[in-house]
Amino acid sequence: MLNRVILIGRLVRDPELRYTPTGTPVGSFTVAVDRPGGNRQGERRTDFIDVVVWSGLAEVCHRNLTRGRLVAVEGRLQIRSYDDSQGIRRRAAEVVAENVRFLDRPKDAGREQMPDASKESEDLDMSEVIDFSDDDIPF
Template sequence: MLNRVILIGRLTRDPELRYTPAGVAVTQFTLAVDRPFTSQGGEREADFIPIVTWRQLAETCANYLRKGRLAAVEGRMQVRNYENNEGKRVYVTEVIADNVRFLESAQNRDGGQSSNGNLPEEPSYGGGNSGGSGRGNNNFSRSSNNQDPFSGDGKPIDISDDDLPF
């Protein structure tokens, strides 16, 4: 069985960071994702999908994401239910994210360019193990070198047969 979701959209509001009684960070936000077709009136429609992140990923999202920012979310779909104050059963469908990529920097969103003209300064983060299964995958990666490894002065690249994966 497979439960995997990949979404690209814009945040409808700033993420809400909270902590569980055990001190675990959890962030919730909504992603507006365009549908691939237009309505009969010629207007573009969107789906508004609730996203939940946990632990380090939650804190990172709360620090870097803002309303209107473009983000890619990878995770799994979850449906849960509870009984509200009126005794009615309420069903909630949400995406539990384990990887979030920030697809534009604050400078690009505001109309300016970053000082070096390269990729956004904010990194993309993964991890944020949800569900407390104990795997502890709270690692994130940050590229420390934004230079293109293939930008040379036209010289051939020396690759031995041992370097090839096949």
Template sequence: MINRVVLVGRLTKDPELRYTPNTGIAVTTFTLAVNRNYTNQQGERDADFIPVVVWRTAAEHCANYLRKGSLAGVDGRIQTRSYETPDGQKRYVTEVVAENVRFLDPRSKSVGGEDFTSFGEEVNEDVPF
């Protein structure tokens, strides 16, 4: 069976870095806006807004170097999970668990104005299952 997804899009807001309470593992979440390949009736491109989760060192790199509007490539797998709200309602979540993240903006845009000409940093981390 295959569960693989590859996305390229822009972050809709700054990434959120947290650490798991018991083990202190870094986890970063962000939403990637990915344009569709076709236009709607008004001639505009619609976008899908896809939640992404990144773990461990890759999570810290994403939190440090990505910002709202950054162009990023994500390679990972789709994961679904559910949880129960305090008022007893069951909620379902579908998200991409990133295994590789590529920063596609020039470094000069994403790192404090320093002038770098290379594009991207690949982050490849094992994701806990």
């Protein structure tokens, strides 16, 4: 069996960072991903996909990502259930990320490249950063 998801998209808002009762960092953000569709040729639709990151990866994403940044997310799909405020049972789909790659530079960093968030900050390989211009992105 295989449960693997790879997404490339832009962050809808800045990542949130929380901590479990035992102190483990957990972060979350939403990625906007275009997909083909619609009534006219070339028309696209956008999916907004929730992403969860844990431990050191959550802290790195929280420190380095902001709304509008282009990322590649690799992980697994998770479906969870919860009761809403009216007691109605709801389901939520989210991607639990194992790797997050920063595919662009922050607007205020000039020509500085961002690291691969899946690695420890002491062991960064800057050659793995992919450089996309805004012209290459469909949204």
